[in-house]
Amino acid sequence: MPRTTVYEAVTQRLEILDLDGQVDAELMPELDPNRIIEFYRNMVLMRAFDNKALKLQRQGRMGTWPPIQGQEAIQVATAMAMEESDWLIPAFREQAVMVLRGIPGHVIYAYWAGDERGSAFPDGVRCFPIAVPVGSQWQHGAGVGLSLKLRGEQAAAVVFGGDGSTSEGDFHEGVNAAGVFKTNTVFVIQNNQWAISVPLSKQTASETLAQKAHAYGVPGIQVDGNDIFAVHVAVTEALERARAGGGPTLIEAETYRLGDHTTADDASRYRSEEEVEQWRVKDPIPRLRKYLEANGLWDDEREKSLEDEAREWVDAQVEALEAMPPQPPEAIFEYMYDEMPPHLEEQMAALKAEVEG
Amino acid sequence: MSGATQRLTIAQAVRDAMRDEMRLDPTVLVLGEDVGVDGGVFRATDGLIEEFGPERVIDTPLAESGIIGLSVGLAATGFRPVAEIQFMGFVYPAINQLFSHAARMRNRTRGRMTTPMVVRMPYGGGIHPPEHHSESYESLFLNTPGFKVVVPSNPYDAKGLLISAIRSNDPVLFMEPKRIYRAFREEVPDEAYTVPLGSASIAHTGDDVSLIAWGAMTRVCHDAAEVLAVQGISAEVVDLRSLNPLDRDTIIGSVVKTGRAVVVHEAPKTNGFGAEIIAQINEHALMHLEAPVQRVCGFDTVFPLAHLEKLYLPNRDRVVAAAKKTMEY
Numbered sequence: 001m002p003r004t005t006v007y008e009a010v011t012q013r014l015e016i017l018d019l020d021g022q023v024d025a026e027l028m029p030e031l032d033p034n035r036i037i038e039f040y041r042n043m044v045l046m047r048a049f050d051n052k053a054l055k056l057q058r059q060g061r062m063g064t065w066p067p068i069q070g071q072e073a074i075q076v077a078t079a080m081a082m083e084e085s086d087w088l089i090p091a092f093r094e095q096a097v098m099v100l101r102g103i104p105g106h107v108i109y110a111y112w113a114g115d116e117r118g119s120a121f122p123d124g125v126r127c128f129p130i131a132v133p134v135g136s137q138w139q140h141g142a143g144v145g146l147s148l149k150l151r152g153e154q155a156a157a158v159v160f161g162g163d164g165s166t167s168e169g170d171f172h173e174g175v176n177a178a179g180v181f182k183t184n185t186v187f188v189i190q191n192n193q194w195a196i197s198v199p200l201s202k203q204t205a206s207e208t209l210a211q212k213a214h215a216y217g218v219p220g221i222q223v224d225g226n227d228i229f230a231v232h233v234a235v236t237e238a239l240e241r242a243r244a245g246g247g248p249t250l251i252e253a254e255t256y257r258l259g260d261h262t263t264a265d266d267a268s269r270y271r272s273e274e275e276v277e278q279w280r281v282k283d284p285i286p287r288l289r290k291y292l293e294a295n296g297l298w299d300d301e302r303e304k305s306l307e308d309e310a311r312e313w314v315d316a317q318v319e320a321l322e323a324m325p326p327q328p329p330e331a332i333f334e335y336m337y338d339e340m341p342p343h344l345e346e347q348m349a350a351l352k353a354e355v356e357g
Numbered sequence: 358m359s360g361a362t363q364r365l366t367i368a369q370a371v372r373d374a375m376r377d378e379m380r381l382d383p384t385v386l387v388l389g390e391d392v393g394v395d396g397g398v399f400r401a402t403d404g405l406i407e408e409f410g411p412e413r414v415i416d417t418p419l420a421e422s423g424i425i426g427l428s429v430g431l432a433a434t435g436f437r438p439v440a441e442i443q444f445m446g447f448v449y450p451a452i453n454q455l456f457s458h459a460a461r462m463r464n465r466t467r468g469r470m471t472t473p474m475v476v477r478m479p480y481g482g483g484i485h486p487p488e489h490h491s492e493s494y495e496s497l498f499l500n501t502p503g504f505k506v507v508v509p510s511n512p513y514d515a516k517g518l519l520i521s522a523i524r525s526n527d528p529v530l531f532m533e534p535k536r537i538y539r540a541f542r543e544e545v546p547d548e549a550y551t552v553p554l555g556s557a558s559i560a561h562t563g564d565d566v567s568l569i570a571w572g573a574m575t576r577v578c579h580d581a582a583e584v585l586a587v588q589g590i591s592a593e594v595v596d597l598r599s600l601n602p603l604d605r606d607t608i609i610g611s612v613v614k615t616g617r618a619v620v621v622h623e624a625p626k627t628n629g630f631g632a633e634i635i636a637q638i639n640e641h642a643l644m645h646l647e648a649p650v651q652r653v654c655g656f657d658t659v660f661p662l663a664h665l666e667k668l669y670l671p672n673r674d675r676v677v678a679a680a681k682k683t684m685e686y
Contacts, residue, residue, distance in 0.1 A: 139423060341555065341602035
C-alpha cells in the first residue's frame with residue numbers, strides 16, 4: 001500500500017498598507033475616508049490613554065499597567081468592526097478594544113489601580129471582565145460563541161489572547177470545541193512576539209500561529225497586525241462568517257510590544273534595543289498618518305487639534321478615576337453570592353466593627 | 358400537582374431533576390462527556406437527548422477544562438448549564454476555570470455578571486474502579502469562596518437539591534455519591550420540588566451522640582446508629598446535605614442536645630472538612646461537650662486501588678467505635 005497525502009494546508013498572510021503609507025489597491029477595502037480618519041483618531045486617543053497610565057504608575061497613582069503601545073491597530077480595527085450585539089472577551093492587554101466598545105476609560109483605569117469597580121461595566125456593554133489567568137479566556141470565547149449560536153443570534157464572540165497563551169491547553173481546548181460546535185467565535189491572537197521574556201520561537205515550533213487553525217478544522221489567517229487595513233479586512237470577514245453561523249475563525253495579528261510586559265517588567269533584560277527599533281519603524285500610527293497625508297486627509301493642524309482632544313479626554317478619565325468614592329468594607333463581601341450566607345454576614349459585621357473602631 | 362410519586366434510585370432522581378428543569382426552563386442545558394447518546398456513564402442523563410435534542414444535551418470533546426470553560430461562557434450569557442465531570446478524580450484540569458472564573462465572576466464584576474451553573478460530579482469510593490475514580494475533593498472547593506457545595510444522600514434530596522442548584526444564581530458543585538447511586542429506592546414526587554440549599558436534615562433522631570456526615574457516609578452512620586441502639590446508645594444522624602452554605606444551627610443544636618459528636622467523611626482526615634466542623638462546634642458549643650469530638654475519615658494517603666479500598670473507607674464499625682469512645686470519655 002502506498003503512502004498517501006491525507007491533508008495539505010496553506011496559510012495566508014494579509015498586508016495592505018506598507019511602511020510608507022502606500023496601499024495595495026487590489027486588496028484595499030472600500031472605506032469611507034471619515035472612517036479611516038476615525039481609525040487614526042482612535043489609535044492616537046488609545047496611545048495617549050496608555051501613556052497617561054504609565055505616567056500615573058510612576059507617580060504612584062496607578063497599579064501595575066500592561067502597555068499596549070504598538071498594538072493599537074489590531075484593537076482599534078477590531079473594536080470598530082464589532083457591533084453592539086457582539087461580545088468581547090478580552091485577555092489583559094485589550095484596553096483599547098474595551099474603551100472603544102463603550103467602557104469608560106476611567107473604569108479601565110480603576111481596574112488596574114486596584115478597584116473591583118473596574119470590572120463593573122455599564123449596562124448593555126457586552127464585555128467579559130479582564131482575564132488575567134493566561135489563556136483561560138479562549139474557552140469563554142468558545143462558550144459565548146456557542147451561546148450566541150444556540151440562541152440564533154446574528155452576533156459574534158470576539159476573544160483575544162497573546163502569543164504566549166497559545167501554549168496553554170485552554171487555547172487548544174477552546175479552538176477545538178469552537179471548531180466542533182461551529183460556534184460564532186472570532187479568535188484574535190495578538191502575537192506581540194514576547195511573553196514577558198520568552199520569545200515566540202520558544203513557545204512553538206510552528207512557523208506561524210495562524211496555521212494552528214488547520215488542526216482544528218477552522219479557517220485561519222495571519223495579518224500584519226500593525227496594518228490597520230489588513231486587520232480590518234480579516235476581522236470583518238471573520239465577524240461576518242461568525243454572525244452568519246459559518247463558524248469560528250482564528251486570526252493571528254503579528255505585531256510587537258514596544259513597551260515592557262507591564263510596569264513591573266524591564267524588557268531591556270531580554271531583548272535588544274536594535275530589535276525594538278526594527279519594529280518601531282512599523283508602528284501602526286505613523287504608518288496610517290502617512291496614508292492620510294498622502295491622500296489629503298490630514299495635516300499638522302488637524303494633528304494638533306487631535307493631540308489637544310486626546311489630552312483633554314485622558315485628563316477627564318483621570319479626574320473621573322480620582323473622583324470615585326472609596327469602596328466601603330462591605331464591598332469585600334457583598335458580591336460573593338446572590339444572597340449573603342450567615343458566615344459572611346458575621347465576618348462582614350466583624351470587619352465593619354473593626355474599621356469603625 | 359398530581360401528588361404522584363415513583364420509587365427511584367439516586368441516579369434516576371438526578372436525571373428527573375434535570376429533565377423537569379429542562380422542561381420548565383429553556384435556558385437549562387446539559388453538557389459533558391458521554392451525557393448524550395450514552396446517557397452518561399452512570400446513566401444519570403439517560404433519555405435526556407431523546408427528549409431535548411443535541412442542542413440542549415451536548416456531548417462535548419473530552420476536555421474537563423473545556424467543559425467548564427464552555428459552561429462559564431454559556432452561564433455568563435444567559436444559559437443555566439448543568440455540566441458533568443465524569444468522576445470527581447478528573448476535575449483537576451478544570452480547576453482553573455472553576456476557581457479563577459466560575460467562583461469569582463459575580464464578585465469581580467460587582468454583580469454585573471454571574472455564572473449560574475451546576476457542576477455535577479460523582480465522587481467517593483466503594484465501587485472497585487480503576488485509579489482516579491474514587492476521590493472526594495470537597496475540601497478544595499470549600500476553601501475556595503464563591504461556590505455552593507451540595508451533597509445528597511438519598512433520592513428525595515437528590516432531586517430536590519439538584520433543582521435548587523439549577524435554580525441558584527450561584528455556581529453550585531453537586532457531588533453525587535456514586536457508591537449509592539443505585540443502592541436503594543425511595544418515593545420521589547413526579548413533580549418538580551426543591552430542597553433548600555444550606556439546610557441540614559436530622560436523618561435519625563437520638564439523644565446521646567451526634568453522627569455528622571454527608572453523602573454516602575450518611576448511610577454508614579445510619580447503620581452505626583442501629584448497632585449503637587442495640588447497645589443502648591441513642592445516636593442522632595445529622596445529614597449536612599449542603600457543605601456551603603453550612604447549616605451551623607442544626608449542627609450546633611444537635612451537639613448541644615447530645616453533648617457528643619463524631620464527624621464522618623471519606624476524604625483524608627487532616628485538613629478535611631471535619632476539622633472545620635469541629636472548629637465550629639468548639640466556637641459555638643464547647644461548654645456543652647462531654648467528650649472530644651471524634652473523626653472517622655479516610656486516611657491521609659492516596660486512595661487505594663480496589664483491593665484495599667474497603668480498608669480505607671470509613672465503615673459502620675469504626676463509627677460505632679468512635680461513638681463509644683465519646684460515651685466512655
